Amino acid sequence: MAQTKKKSTNAENMEHWAELVLPWLPPPALSAVSSTCRSFRVVADAVTSRRVADAARGLETYPIPFCNSTSDSRPYFYFLYSRFSFYSLPTSSQPWGGISSPPVAANPSSTDVFISSAAETSLFSGCECADCSLEDECSCSGFDGGGGMGMGSLSECGADCLCGLECANRITQKGIQVRLKIVRDLKKGWGLHADQVLCRGEFICEYADLILK
DSSP: HHHHHHHHHHHHHHHHHHHHHHEEEEEEEEHHHHHHOOHHHHHHHHHHHHHHHHTTTOOSSSSEEEEEEEEOOOOOOOOOSSSEEEEEOOOOOOOOSSSSSSOOOOOOTTTTEEOOOHHHHHTTTTTOOOOGGOOSSOTOOOEEEEOOOOOOOEEEEOTSSOOOOTTTTGGGGGGOOOOOEEEEEETTTTEEEEEEEOOOTOOOOOOOOOOOO
16 A cells, blocks of 8 residues: 555656656657656646647737648647747747746847837837827828738837827737637648638737847
């Protein structure tokens, strides 16, 4: 009886340790660890399920699940997730799939690491509007249609503006407000799809990547 209880305690301790460590591992390492013992396999399967359920790591309003109905056995695509563009590569990895609280998004007003690109053009000047929705010509508001090429750019209010975070001209800074999913196609690979009906001109998401100087 004592021997059985000791084995049960050891298994619980291993699973607790695995829940802290395995979410930091990329897929190849996670797969390798899961083959070593039953406790690690159970935790690795749980981590994989949580990753498949939300590519956004809990940082967005709605989860962004992976959907793979193809013959490809990869359940998800591994990458670092951020709500804002990077000015320099992160120095550490990012946990994904743990049972603890999701990582806290970095402050978008910090220019040392990253910043919402839509607010970048107005960040260092700032408007003096009390309510940008009532102003006819807010200095931060603007849309460049891209000359008919379909690649226009949007500018928004930033940290130095007098308006608050509830300003109507901070659409992209409020994160993703529509339901999305990442779907696997055998020929084209992973692609972002809408998981709801979208209105014309509605903001979907910002493609946040490393900004090269």
